[in-house]
Amino acid sequence: MTKQEYKDLVETLTVYSDAYYKENKSLISDFEFDLMMMECKKTEKEHPEWVASDAITQIVGSDLVSNDGNVTHHVPMLSIEDVFLKEDVVCWVEKVLHEHPDAIFSVEEKIDGTSATLRYQKNSDSGMDLVMVESRGDGYVGVNKTYLAPAVEDIRTSLNEAFDYLEIRGEVYMKHDNFNRYNEQMEEEGKKTAANARNLASGTFNLNDPEEAEKRGLNMFIFNVQDGPKDMMQSHIKALEYLNKKYGIPVVKYYKCHTAQEVLTAIDAIGESRGNLSYDIDGAVVKIDQIAYRDDFSSAAKYSTGHIAYKYPPEEKETVVTGIELQVGRTGRITPVAVMQPIHLCGTTVTHATLHNQDFINELGIDVGCSVAVFKSGEIIPKIKTVSKSTGTIYQIPDVCPVCGGHVKKEIDTADYRCTNPSCKAQLFRNIIHFASRDCMNIKGLGKELIETLINAGYVSNYTDLYRLKEFRQELVNSGIIGRDKNTDNILQNIEATKENPPTTLLGSLGILNVGISTAKSLMKSFSSIDEIAAASVEELMQVDDIGETTAGNIVDFFHDSQTAKLYFELKEHGLKTYVPDNEKKEQTLTGMTICITGSLNHYKNRKELQNLLEERGAKVTGSVSSKTTVLINNDITSNSGKNRDAKKYGLPIMDEETFTNTYL
DNA sequence: GTTAACGAAGGCATTAATGA
């Protein structure tokens, strides 16, 4: 592409994008738009010197909405790790103070609603406009909810501020008044009422109709500045105060604390005020005020660093176990579930609670007919706490599968009971559900019920059969199993579409024991195709990170068992991708490097993006600095953060993005 | 035009197994 052609392409894209965002008109299909955008970005990679800072591809918020309305978050929207004991709060606070004696804490109400992020961008009159409202989704990719901004009273559509970019996150919730009004009206109209304010808020934030949403009434408390000018990225509390004072934006109520004792006092104060608030809260969040310190306290990947949430003790009630159901999972594991006389707990009716396994049953002494104390763990999941009146006997999981009548055996050294019949219908059924689920192949529209229907009608008995369904299209339409023409074709098309899924997804969906998407990723880093994995020995597989003897054995078993291996080879024949073609592969220039990234980035949307890029080229990206780390990427190379100190301790290079890019990319 | 059925989405938790 010549420079002029690139410029023309950028201009065309800008026209389409403006029409879409500002006038709600689609001049071309989303698919075509995405293609052009990809082309444009590819060129920009080859010729970074052509890129203007205001080019459409550089504008945060414009290139993020895919054709199904999904938005990749600029900063991931992770959840906060919950703790249920005050001792744990004290422990965490002291750990932070030990590392940073001057740390300050913000203790905040944890609003019970649904999380959302707002992006603001500089406009031409030196102010800022709201360009995007996005829901949380899976934490990395959410849904574009910009059209609902007018329905949320507290969202400002413009700010009189000349920052280049501002991203704030908060909780969308429903006030009790609005919730009660909604339910009164539903009752008047003889319609179903909503169970609680959180669910109604979450449901309302899901509506496609902004007017209906506005009628119901939503509010929002801001609880974080995700990204913005340097001044706002230092003290969390100061940033919240600024937003509140300057714009009257409602921010979450917080207490500024310096010691563990002060934190506990604040938690108690919030707990006591709970009953008098006009909205629901489900805990108290403790955050480190100094944003720079947050990354020094590592946590699991799904949690934000530098935050914990204290959960107040939940409501508890008594009921009677009226039965125990046995569920057979896709691996054959038998899970007992208690059926109870319905009780009302935290705004919902509770009838079921999992019993996990025989050990759990034995420990509590559960049997049909006993009385139990039930609470909602985390205020969501019903859980039996104790048996208050025993029957004198304890339930025993039978040795016959409740579905196929096959033999049920207790696994040695585990708490699991498994149905040993490999053609057990329940297992096949669950296997297909797993294969089709969102986290695996993501076959849209193919859910539990439809799969069951297809199995019962004899069309499928395993996931490979799904790719044969199209041969029976007319028959299916005639019988109306999936609905009529339109529905049938939709499902068939969605199945076909999954043939384009990357091999990693396929490998993770096959149902190999202990191999999910994450393990599949590790495997595909070391092997060039699933075929190669199928041919590998236990020893070879064990060379891969995260693969031990058991998992390696499971993989070998899967590809050596004639039945399961056949499933895989049939999928391959149907045209599913089992390797990444050479021309789509990235050069493995970073093999052997262990890289840690910290702090905020300038050239990449977020750390995840840089991480993906490094991983594609063979590097290992970790969350902490150790003696095995090759390099630490941090734009603030002089900071005194824990990671910088560790890097210095081990004598490792600390590079900013630019230096790193110039040296290695 | 209304209703029923089903799946998706959005919120989550727990346990056991695994790997380091």
Added chain:
DNA sequence: TCATTAATGCCTTCGTTAAC
């Protein structure tokens, strides 16, 4: 021993389509 992952589970509301 610790951190992570896989597998399983629970509840509510909305959207879509087909059927009545």
